[in-house]
Amino acid sequence: MGSAGIPSFIVDQSAGATVTDTKTSIELAVNGGEPIRPRPISVNARIGADTRQALLDLLDGDHPTSLYYGGDRARELEAAFARYHSPTAHAVAVNSGTSALHLALAAAGIGRGDEVIIPALCFVAAASAVVQQGAIPVICDAEPDGLTMDVAMAESLITARTKAIMPVHFWGYPSDVPALRRLCDRHGLTLIEDACQAPGAPVGDTRTGILADYAAYSFSNRKFIHSGDGGMVLCHDAETAERLRSISNYGKGPGWDDYHQLGYSYRMTELCALLALDGLAHLDEEIAGRRYAADLYRKALDGTPLEPVAERPWGRGVYFKLPILVPRDRIPDRKFIVDALVAENVSSRIPHRPVYEIPWLADYLREHDRYRGAEQCPVSADAHPRLFEVETGPNLPADEAALSVRAVQKVWAAVTGEVTS
Numbered sequence: 001m002g003s004a005g006i007p008s009f010i011v012d013q014s015a016g017a018t019v020t021d022t023k024t025s026i027e028l029a030v031n032g033g034e035p036i037r038p039r040p041i042s043v044n045a046r047i048g049a050d051t052r053q054a055l056l057d058l059l060d061g062d063h064p065t066s067l068y069y070g071g072d073r074a075r076e077l078e079a080a081f082a083r084y085h086s087p088t089a090h091a092v093a094v095n096s097g098t099s100a101l102h103l104a105l106a107a108a109g110i111g112r113g114d115e116v117i118i119p120a121l122c123f124v125a126a127a128s129a130v131v132q133q134g135a136i137p138v139i140c141d142a143e144p145d146g147l148t149m150d151v152a153m154a155e156s157l158i159t160a161r162t163k164a165i166m167p168v169h170f171w172g173y174p175s176d177v178p179a180l181r182r183l184c185d186r187h188g189l190t191l192i193e194d195a196c197q198a199p200g201a202p203v204g205d206t207r208t209g210i211l212a213d214y215a216a217y218s219f220s221n222r223k224f225i226h227s228g229d230g231g232m233v234l235c236h237d238a239e240t241a242e243r244l245r246s247i248s249n250y251g252k253g254p255g256w257d258d259y260h261q262l263g264y265s266y267r268m269t270e271l272c273a274l275l276a277l278d279g280l281a282h283l284d285e286e287i288a289g290r291r292y293a294a295d296l297y298r299k300a301l302d303g304t305p306l307e308p309v310a311e312r313p314w315g316r317g318v319y320f321k322l323p324i325l326v327p328r329d330r331i332p333d334r335k336f337i338v339d340a341l342v343a344e345n346v347s348s349r350i351p352h353r354p355v356y357e358i359p360w361l362a363d364y365l366r367e368h369d370r371y372r373g374a375e376q377c378p379v380s381a382d383a384h385p386r387l388f389e390v391e392t393g394p395n396l397p398a399d400e401a402a403l404s405v406r407a408v409q410k411v412w413a414a415v416t417g418e419v420t421s
Contacts, residue, residue, distance in 0.1 A: 030343035090241035097218025104214035122168035169198030174315035203315035225279035
């Protein structure tokens with residue numbers, strides 16, 4: 001231990017700048033001190049020699065890097081991704097997670113004036129994909145512990161116009177999919193999972209994506225599978241998969257000039273498929289690494305006022321990121337905490353705002369008399385001002401995860417004078 005009972009790794013060794021109103025003399029990198037980590041962790045995909053050679057062979061060969069109906073590598077990825085989830089699953093590869101969401105909604109027949117229930121705490125793509133179909137996103141509050149979709153509230157929001165419920169497994173925390181499946185079955189609704197941040201997350205006695213009619217996944221920056229960009233739609237029968245494939249390919253049929261329905265250019269390239277195949281092969285390892293990092297944070301912060309968001313009994317998180325709640329009296333310090341962690345070369349952000357705070361979406365919902373804001377979503381409104389996110393991956397081995405945890409301890413000690421060990 002260093003002076004004033006502060007662990008030696010966070011003791012200020014010089015008479016440098018300090019944080020205003022702190023009880024310590026810890027010199028943070030944001031104030032000119034030495035950062036915990038010399039440079040940020042790269043989030044680029046790390047591929048093996050075989051994949052690297054396969055990419056070169058693809059670029060040097062005569063095989064097209066993109067094909068209308070999916071190239072050999074894209075089809076290989078689809079088959080492998082489906083097998084990972086279930087022997088009976090089907091998968092269609094696309095060019096992004098947002099495309100996957102939109103494609104699922106289109107294939108499900110969601111259209112103008114239909115309502116789709118989405119969570120208040122999620123990425124904007126869940127809302128924008130619904131709006132792309134001319135439908136109305138109906139915003140549901142979070143349950144107070146894991147901040148996933150409140151199932152009881154979702155049921156209360158069902159109307160004659162409701163056609164689907166779309167939970168978002170934000171931060172890699174699975175929603176209560178078994179309860180949502182039962183709810184959809186009772187009311188004849190389609191269940192679409194946004195699993196972009198939670199591939200492979202255990203929920204009930206299965207994984208995310210298995211209980212839904214459709215599930216969307218993302219292979220973009222920082223995701224568990226990283227292919228530059230890309231995504232996947234999971235479904236459960238060959239006919240649905242072919243409908244998804246057609247819509248993702250301009251609505252084409254089997255012939256070159258056959259157009260059977262409105263469609264889009266959502267196909268995955270062969271280059272992205274090769275990268276994603278490599279990532280899929282290491283998916284379980286990546287999940288284990290992120291869980292390890294989350295466990296380190298939890299143990300280090302146990303007994304402090306910083307509260308990592310809790311897991312819920314129906315599933316286990318896979319931790320795209322770890323969301324942490326600051327105490328209410330430290331809300332004014334939240335932005336500084338994030339800035340200070342970034343200066344320590346640890347990835348940290350304030351989470352995406354609740355979707356009811358997005359101006360264009362709020363206007364759209366008011367036009368349709370379906371706006372639901374902070375007053376109707378009190379749990380989300382209370383939690384979001386307290387939340388910040390910290391990195392759990394990718395490319396975060398055990399020693400680097402320990403540095404990230406130490407950075408949180410260092411910043412918290414500097415801000416509050418409360419030392420963790």
